[in-house]
Amino acid sequence: MKKSIKATTALAPVPVVMVSCGDGKESNIITLAWVGTVNSEPPILSISVRYGRHSYPIIKERGEFTVNLVSRDLVESTDICGVISGKDEDKFDFCHFTKGEGVAVRAPYIEECPVALECKVVKQVDFGTHAVFFGEILNVIADEQYVNEHGTLFLPEGLLAAYSGGKYVTTGEALGSYGFTAKKIQRKK
Ligand SMILES: Cc1cc2nc3c(=O)[nH]c(=O)nc-3n(C[C@H](O)[C@H](O)[C@H](O)COP(=O)(O)O)c2cc1C
Numbered sequence: 001m002k003k004s005i006k007a008t009t010a011l012a013p014v015p016v017v018m019v020s021c022g023d024g025k026e027s028n029i030i031t032l033a034w035v036g037t038v039n040s041e042p043p044i045l046s047i048s049v050r051y052g053r054h055s056y057p058i059i060k061e062r063g064e065f066t067v068n069l070v071s072r073d074l075v076e077s078t079d080i081c082g083v084i085s086g087k088d089e090d091k092f093d094f095c096h097f098t099k100g101e102g103v104a105v106r107a108p109y110i111e112e113c114p115v116a117l118e119c120k121v122v123k124q125v126d127f128g129t130h131a132v133f134f135g136e137i138l139n140v141i142a143d144e145q146y147v148n149e150h151g152t153l154f155l156p157e158g159l160l161a162a163y164s165g166g167k168y169v170t171t172g173e174a175l176g177s178y179g180f181t182a183k184k185i186q187r188k189k
Contacts, residue, residue, distance in 0.1 A: 031082030104139035
């Protein structure tokens with residue numbers, strides 16, 4: 001038996017990331033779960049930010065931000081960056097994070113995160129509670145150990161955290177890889 005319930009933002013699991021923004025003394029970090037990939041060429045992602053967040057005017061005015069991927073060991077700091085505001089604390093200091101100097105943007109990245117995606121805002125769409133910023137990924141900064149010989153990212157299973165039903169979860173073990181059923185389907189033809 002299925003049951004319909006009230007419409008809500010039930011999409012799960014979703015990524016959980018720390019977005020760094022601003023520059024110099026005015027830099028900030030905001031934890032976001034409403035994040036998605038939207039285009040391949042050029043690579044574009046989206047982030048949804050509530051208008052009242054300290055980060056909102058910073059991202060809007062600077063027109064850039066960096067998405068820092070969260071490894072499972074960083075979940076505590078990720079939660080901290082999602083419950084305190086840059087209005088009250090310097091979150092880089094509070095979490096003892098190291099500011100990495102941006103390469104393609106002025107926003108600093110978080111050295112402790114395994115991967116950082118430097119983005120330039122290419123479009124903003126305003127909804128009732130959140131603004132969606134579409135960011136073109138200009139540059140990817142990754143720990144050397146996660147870059148393979150072809151220069152592409154290779155992230156071990158379980159490295160990253162995700163968010164599901166209000167909980168931080170691991171990305172766990174692989175259940176298959178992209179297109180792993182293709183050969184089976186071919187055989188059936
Ligand atoms: C797991 C998690 C996910 C969150 N996702 C979002 C989100 O997608 N959009 C948003 O505006 N706020 C989100 N928040 C809330 C902000 O991170 C939080 O209000 C933060 O303190 C805002 O920081 P700021 O005022 O320094 O910008 C999330 C918080 C947590 C803990």
